[in-house]
Each structure stands twice: as structure tokens, then as C-alpha cells.
Amino acid sequence: MSVSYAELIVATGADSVRPPIAGLRELGPDRGVFLLRSIGDARALMDDLSARQPGSAVIVGGGYTGLEMAEALMTRGVQVTQIEALPQVLPTLDADLGALIRAELALHGVEVLTGTTVAEVTTDAAGLTVRAKGPDGQTLVRTADVVLVVAGVRPNTALAEGAGVRLGARGAIAVDRRMRTSIPHVFAAGDCATTHHRLLGETWLPLGTTAHKQGRIAGENALGGSREFAGSLGTQVVKVFDLVAARTGLHTAGAAAAGRGWSPVDSLSVQDDHKRYYPGVSPLTIKLTGDRDSGLLLGAQLIGHVGAEIAKRVDIYATALFHGMRIEEISDLDLSYTPPLASTWDAVQAAAQVWDREHQRLA
Ligand SMILES: Cc1cc2nc3c(=O)[nH]c(=O)nc-3n(C[C@H](O)[C@H](O)[C@H](O)COP(=O)(O)OP(=O)(O)OC[C@H]3O[C@@H](n4cnc5c(N)ncnc54)[C@H](O)[C@@H]3O)c2cc1C
Numbered sequence: 001m002s003v004s005y006a007e008l009i010v011a012t013g014a015d016s017v018r019p020p021i022a023g024l025r026e027l028g029p030d031r032g033v034f035l036l037r038s039i040g041d042a043r044a045l046m047d048d049l050s051a052r053q054p055g056s057a058v059i060v061g062g063g064y065t066g067l068e069m070a071e072a073l074m075t076r077g078v079q080v081t082q083i084e085a086l087p088q089v090l091p092t093l094d095a096d097l098g099a100l101i102r103a104e105l106a107l108h109g110v111e112v113l114t115g116t117t118v119a120e121v122t123t124d125a126a127g128l129t130v131r132a133k134g135p136d137g138q139t140l141v142r143t144a145d146v147v148l149v150v151a152g153v154r155p156n157t158a159l160a161e162g163a164g165v166r167l168g169a170r171g172a173i174a175v176d177r178r179m180r181t182s183i184p185h186v187f188a189a190g191d192c193a194t195t196h197h198r199l200l201g202e203t204w205l206p207l208g209t210t211a212h213k214q215g216r217i218a219g220e221n222a223l224g225g226s227r228e229f230a231g232s233l234g235t236q237v238v239k240v241f242d243l244v245a246a247r248t249g250l251h252t253a254g255a256a257a258a259g260r261g262w263s264p265v266d267s268l269s270v271q272d273d274h275k276r277y278y279p280g281v282s283p284l285t286i287k288l289t290g291d292r293d294s295g296l297l298l299g300a301q302l303i304g305h306v307g308a309e310i311a312k313r314v315d316i317y318a319t320a321l322f323h324g325m326r327i328e329e330i331s332d333l334d335l336s337y338t339p340p341l342a343s344t345w346d347a348v349q350a351a352a353q354v355w356d357r358e359h360q361r362l363a
Helices: 039-052 064-075 095-107 158-162 208-222 252-257 310-322 347-361
Strands: 008-010 014-016 033-035 056-060 079-083 111-113 117-124 127-133 139-144 146-149 153-155 186-188 195-197 201-203 236-240 243-249 264-272 283-291 297-305
Touching (some): 008 208, 056 064, 056 127, 056 139, 064 079, 079 127, 095 111, 095 236, 095 283, 127 146, 243 310, 252 297, 283 310, 297 310, 297 347
Parallel strands (some): 056 079
Antiparallel strands (some): 014 153, 236 243, 264 283
């Protein structure tokens, strides 16, 4: 079937990465081996969980989807081993914050193997066997009823590539801020397309938040508009059992590698989520990255209890970043206060004051 068009929007999303694991290509949902990307993938897994009532699972990947799945499976009574090739889980955060998430997984009974690369999955009458290489080169073997591979995504560009569009960052379809590709009258949006990052320029950030904004802009411009995508900051948040982890902007290593002339430095502090005299106070770990010379906020990472309003707080930093604020100016924000929920200086402001004390006033 062919359909002619005046304006075309390509929104083909991203596909799961299939890491080079021996046996993976041959094994699928009928043998208890799953990828997780589409609704269809999720339904296949749900059906299998209902039909077979598996007792154990290996999750390959310790990114945010893998962590969410660890919680979901443990909640259903499935014993989870989580295997991550990098030295930490949730590698979008710094290692010291990733360690807090790892401890939370362990607290809830998840076996976490980091620095461990899965090499092979095999199956026999007894179930699935996963062989992996541990951090010291040792062979680790786990048996499981389910293997779930959530090892990242790559942009799905086949359709657009066939038409000859230019590709950009991480092999995504290169678009300008009006979501125009290199071919006239062809727009692209979402996970298949590059992302304008407000601090870095062209990147690829496959997030639902970005996809929604880009799709709206592509649609408006395909109809003759001239709207520009304001840019992403990679703001994201994930719940892992009783903790929530969030980040926006850059961490210090990323800011240093960006080559923008910043002198990035960070500070780590633990703040109360609300007034200590009010029951139920919980610690909130905040790491801020800023430019030592200008005091410009470059990024924030937060971890705290699920009730500690982490999403609201990372969004305050995201808003400050969006508007190019200096860390010192965060203390000027008129933020809400009531003892059960916050302090007169909110935790985001107290953390900003720590950064300022460590890197500006004493500089
Ligand atoms: C488990 C999971 C959890 C997530 N959680 C979050 C989250 O908490 N926060 C967040 O911001 N983001 C999250 N994301 C990411 C978010 O879902 C994506 O960024 C978003 O769906 C991208 O939207 P999209 O329209 O670009 O692509 P998609 O939603 O992937 O849609 C693309 C569609 O195009 C179809 N398609 C592809 N090729 C063709 C073709 N040739 N012809 C016709 N159709 C085609 C695909 O089948 C697909 O249905 C999550 C993703 C997953 C998998």
C-alpha cells in the first residue's frame, strides 16, 4: 500500500538493544526470554507470569526500566537477580548515588551483580541458565524461569534512512529545532530523532517528555507553523521500592567532558525533607553540579524516600536550569513551606547553600 503526502512526520520510536549474548536470538517469549519495549512485549510478559507463575527471574540491565521491573517482579513474588555490566546500577547517576539504589534493591531481596556481563543464555528441561563474567573475570551462573533483557534502546531509523535523511547524534534522525529533517517536507520527532539539549546542543535523549513536546512541534510546523523546540535537560525520575531517584542537567564528569569551558564542581549534602520536629522526617540526598567560575547551575541529582517529593524538587532545579540561574539565586526562589512537607529554606535551597559555601564564598 502506498500513501502520498504533502508533509510527513516520522515517529518510529526506538527499538530494544539486543546485547551480544549467545543464545539470545534463538530464545523468545515461548522459552521465557523477553525484551521490554512495546505494549506487546509487556503483554507477552504479563501473560507468561500469569500462566507459568515463575519463581525466579534474571534481569539483564540495571537502568531505570530494569530497576522498575525488579520492583514489579519482586512484588509479584518472583525472586530477581539483576545483572549490570557497568560498575553500578542506574548509571545515569553518579556512583555514590547509584550505591544508595543498590542498597535499596538489596534491602528488598534483589540479588545485584554489577561489573558483570551476561555472555550466554541456554535452556533445558529445568529452565533457563544464564552465564556471566564477573568483575574479576570469574564465571557466574544463575538459573531462572524468566530472563528479561532491558539493556537500552537505539533509534529506529530504518524507514527514514531508506529515504536518505541525514543521521545525527547516536544514529538518530538529525532534526533542527523545528523538527525538520534534511529532506524538505519530512519532519521527525520522538525517540527516533535527535534532541536539542539546552546545555549540550545536539544529543539523543529518548524520553517520553521529550517525545511529547517534539511531536507537538512537528505537527504544528507540518501545518505551516514555525515553533521551535526549546530543548531538553534530560530530567528524569524513577521509583525503586521505597526510594525515588531523579536527575536533571549534567553531572560533573559530563559537564567537564562537554568542552563548554565550564569548571564544574559538585557538592553532596543530606537534607531533611521537612521540619525535623514534625513526625516522619526522612533524609534527602542532593548532589549539585555548578560552574565554579560563574556559579551557574549545571545539574542536580536527588535520592530520597518515596514521600519526600523528589519529583517536585528535581523539577525546581530543572526550572532553574531552564532559565540559566546561578546556584546562589535558588535561595531567592519563593518556595512553599509547611512543617509536614518542607522547611523555611526548602531542601533544594539548603543544598544550593551548601554548594555555594563550598565553592563560592570560600573560593
Ligand atoms: C518500560 C518503559 C518505561 C518508560 N518510562 C518512561 C518514563 O517513566 N518517563 C519517560 O519520560 N519516558 C519513559 N519511557 C520512554 C518513553 O516511553 C518513550 O520515550 C516514548 O514512548 C517515545 O515516544 P515515540 O512516539 O517517539 O516512540 P514510541 O512510543 O516507541 O512509538 C513509536 C511507534 O512507531 C511504530 N513504528 C515503528 N516503525 C514503524 C513503521 N515502519 N511503520 C509503522 N509504525 C512503526 C512502533 O511500533 C511504535 O508503536 C519508557 C519506555 C519504556 C519502554
